[in-house]
Amino acid sequence: MKFIDLLHTASSSMLRSKARTILTIIAIFIGATTITLTNGIGTGIKSYLNKQIGNLGATNVLTIQLTNPSSSGPKSASSAPAPYNSNQRVAAISGGRNFEQQLLMSAKNINTIKANPGILSAVPARAISPDYIMGLSGKYQLSLAQQFGATSAQMLAGGGVNNNSSENQITIPGNYVSSLGYSSNQAIIGKTVTIGITSAEGIQSTVTTTVVGVQQIAVIGSASAYANTSLANQLYNIQSTGLPAATVNSYTTVAATFPSNFTPAQITSLENRLKTEGYTGQTVKDRENTVFTALNVIIIVFDMFGVIALLAASFGIVNTLLMSVQERTKEIGLMKALGMSPRRIFTLFSIEAVLIGFWGSALGVGFAALLGKVINTIGQNGFLKDFKGLSLLTFPITTIVAVIVGIMLIAFLAGTLPAIRASKKDPIEALRYE
Amino acid sequence: MNSVVATKNVSKTYGKGEAAFSALENVSLSIAPGESVAVVGKSGSGKSTLMHILALLDKPTNGTVLVDNQDASSLNGRQLDVLRNKRYGFVFQQFFLNEKDTVLNNVILPLKIGRVGRKERLERGMKVLKAVELEEKATSRAGTLSGGQKQRVCIARALINNPGVIFADEPTGNLDSHTGKTVEDLLFRLNKEQGITLIIVTHDPDIAQRCKRQLHIIDGRLTNKGNI
Numbered sequence: 001m002k003f004i005d006l007l008h009t010a011s012s013s014m015l016r017s018k019a020r021t022i023l024t025i026i027a028i029f030i031g032a033t034t035i036t037l038t039n040g041i042g043t044g045i046k047s048y049l050n051k052q053i054g055n056l057g058a059t060n061v062l063t064i065q066l067t068n069p070s071s072s073g074p075k076s077a078s079s080a081p082a083p084y085n086s087n088q089r090v091a092a093i094s095g096g097r098n099f100e101q102q103l104l105m106s107a108k109n110i111n112t113i114k115a116n117p118g119i120l121s122a123v124p125a126r127a128i129s130p131d132y133i134m135g136l137s138g139k140y141q142l143s144l145a146q147q148f149g150a151t152s153a154q155m156l157a158g159g160g161v162n163n164n165s166s167e168n169q170i171t172i173p174g175n176y177v178s179s180l181g182y183s184s185n186q187a188i189i190g191k192t193v194t195i196g197i198t199s200a201e202g203i204q205s206t207v208t209t210t211v212v213g214v215q216q217i218a219v220i221g222s223a224s225a226y227a228n229t230s231l232a233n234q235l236y237n238i239q240s241t242g243l244p245a246a247t248v249n250s251y252t253t254v255a256a257t258f259p260s261n262f263t264p265a266q267i268t269s270l271e272n273r274l275k276t277e278g279y280t281g282q283t284v285k286d287r288e289n290t291v292f293t294a295l296n297v298i299i300i301v302f303d304m305f306g307v308i309a310l311l312a313a314s315f316g317i318v319n320t321l322l323m324s325v326q327e328r329t330k331e332i333g334l335m336k337a338l339g340m341s342p343r344r345i346f347t348l349f350s351i352e353a354v355l356i357g358f359w360g361s362a363l364g365v366g367f368a369a370l371l372g373k374v375i376n377t378i379g380q381n382g383f384l385k386d387f388k389g390l391s392l393l394t395f396p397i398t399t400i401v402a403v404i405v406g407i408m409l410i411a412f413l414a415g416t417l418p419a420i421r422a423s424k425k426d427p428i429e430a431l432r433y434e
Numbered sequence: 435m436n437s438v439v440a441t442k443n444v445s446k447t448y449g450k451g452e453a454a455f456s457a458l459e460n461v462s463l464s465i466a467p468g469e470s471v472a473v474v475g476k477s478g479s480g481k482s483t484l485m486h487i488l489a490l491l492d493k494p495t496n497g498t499v500l501v502d503n504q505d506a507s508s509l510n511g512r513q514l515d516v517l518r519n520k521r522y523g524f525v526f527q528q529f530f531l532n533e534k535d536t537v538l539n540n541v542i543l544p545l546k547i548g549r550v551g552r553k554e555r556l557e558r559g560m561k562v563l564k565a566v567e568l569e570e571k572a573t574s575r576a577g578t579l580s581g582g583q584k585q586r587v588c589i590a591r592a593l594i595n596n597p598g599v600i601f602a603d604e605p606t607g608n609l610d611s612h613t614g615k616t617v618e619d620l621l622f623r624l625n626k627e628q629g630i631t632l633i634i635v636t637h638d639p640d641i642a643q644r645c646k647r648q649l650h651i652i653d654g655r656l657t658n659k660g661n662i
Binding site: 001002005012016330331333334337339340341342344428431 | 486489491492511512515516517518519520524526528530532534535543544546547548549
């Protein structure tokens with residue numbers, strides 16, 4: 001038999017006992033729907049987080065700290081306290097309920113970091129604590145961070161700050177626009193705002209800066225405004241006025257930029273090189289991966305439900321086809337007597353199994369996609385209102401194809417036992433059957 | 435002597451040891467092209483087993499089967515499949531039609547198996563249906579036909595590859611005497627006009643008498659092999 005004839009024969013014999021076929025297809029359908037939905041949610045959340053990650057900072061920046069052997073990892077009962085090193089200063093950093101010892105860095109460390117090939121720039125990441133931001137009227141609290149590298153946040157209007165500009169520049173989150181007295185995101189671009197900051201001596205002064213961009217409000221990370229180098233330096237100078245030089249010139253964290261076209265392998269090798277020099281470097285992606293690892297575990301657990309449903313369904317296929325082989329003993333015998341080879345008989349029944357898998361999975365995936373669309377629409381108008389730009393369920397074509405092909409493969413495997421049984425039927429026994 | 439199918443000392447034993455049952459013992463025969471042969475015997479005499487062995491559906495325990503003067507045991511599975519598909523036609527007492535499929539699709543099944551293209555299948559299918567006078571039933575479901583019509587569909591299916599030999603197992607066993615006669619006439623006309631070798635397993639003495647030669651089987655033994 002030609003393949004097209006086999007396909008045709010398999011389809012028509014599938015339809016011969018409709019109820020049984022449909023029930024088996026429903027079982028596959030449930031499994032396929034479950035797997036597609038869980039993967040859809042996973043993909044949706046991941047792609048949303050991916051967009052959001054941009055708001056956490058530039059992707060071509062390494063946040064570098066000195067590796068502190070005494071503070072990393074759980075301490076065993078026998079571990080001795082770290083010996084004092086006169087060249088090494090430490091600071092206690094609050095990390096929730098715990099205070100962590102963090103080694104302090106100086107200009108010397110920055111030079112070592114800069115010496116690494118691939119590092120474009122390295123500057124201290126200093127905490128800037130402005131008192132307020134003021135637009136046309138009213139003063140508002142502001143959390144401000146220095147923009148290292150290229151801006152990767154999603155912009156609602158305008159663009160990122162320019163670190164090479166001598167002009168003070170800032171990008172602000174979208175929820176500040178109306179408070180600062182402007183009617184739209186576009187209206188505030190190019191306008192001047194005032195930032196108030198108090199020095200270590202307690203004297204408050206103001207700095208003006210141009211708003212160059214409005215960012216999407218970040219759901220993860222604190223909703224902060226970003227300052228360019230010029231603004232950040234000016235603010236830090238005011239803030240640190242009156243502080244001893246030793247404090248001003250020591251910092252826990254250094255932000256180093258590398259070319260934005262670096263491959264993950266190049267980034268890893270850069271991180272490894274820093275590690276041998278005693279530094280711990282992390283990109284935004286590294287932090288993101290920690291989140292994704294947890295997310296993946298959740299998705300896998302959900303996928304297990306789908307897999308269990310499919311496992312049950314595949315026994316349904318075995319059962320359906322075994323009954324079919326039994327019922328069609330005469331037909332198989334006849335085809336063999338008329339010269340059909342056992343291999344072709346095997347193929348015929350395998351195709352039938354794969355077809356059941358195909359229809360079940362295609363319908364399941366289609367239904368899941370439809371359901372996803374409905375949930376997304378409801379969600380964006382309701383319970384996901386606060387998460388702008390989040391499509392809870394996303395179905396890339398690769399996932400859809402992978403689910404369908406995977407289930408067809410499972411169906412094929414489930415069909416082998418009945419197909420082998422059919423191919424081994426003795427035509428004489430089969431034709432004698434009444 | 436030239437033969438389409440022949441056996442030399444063929445035996446067939448089912449089971450082993452004490453429980454062994456001998457269905458055929460030392461059967462030697464030779465069937466010439468264009469002959470019509472009736473295999474006659476009581477139920478359980480071994481006549482169906484003999485037909486299965488002649489039709490290469492079964493293998494003998496001992497002895498050799500010759501197809502066109504060639505030892506059948508030298509053919510592999512694929513060659514046997516092709517031989518049965520192209521050279522042999524089968525007509526069964528139980529018809530073995532796919533009742534839910536159309537008459538035409540039933541008839542062209544051997545062509546489908548033999549990988550013949552769609553267009554040629556339709557042409558040849560209609561031609562053989564014409565030969566058995568069922569062309570107007572081509573698109574009917576096989577299940578809707580009468581017994582006699584079903585058997586004629588079976589014969590059409592057997593004819594579709596222009597076979598050298600038709601094996602018929604009790605072809606009229608399920609039919610009343612009148613329709614049985616029609617089917618019988620059709621088979622013998624094919625034998626006469628197209629020179630197709632007929633090998634008929636039957637209880638019916640009328641059919642047996644119309645054949646040129648009768649092979650009587652009693653308890654697995656041929657009793658009159660010299661009788662032509």
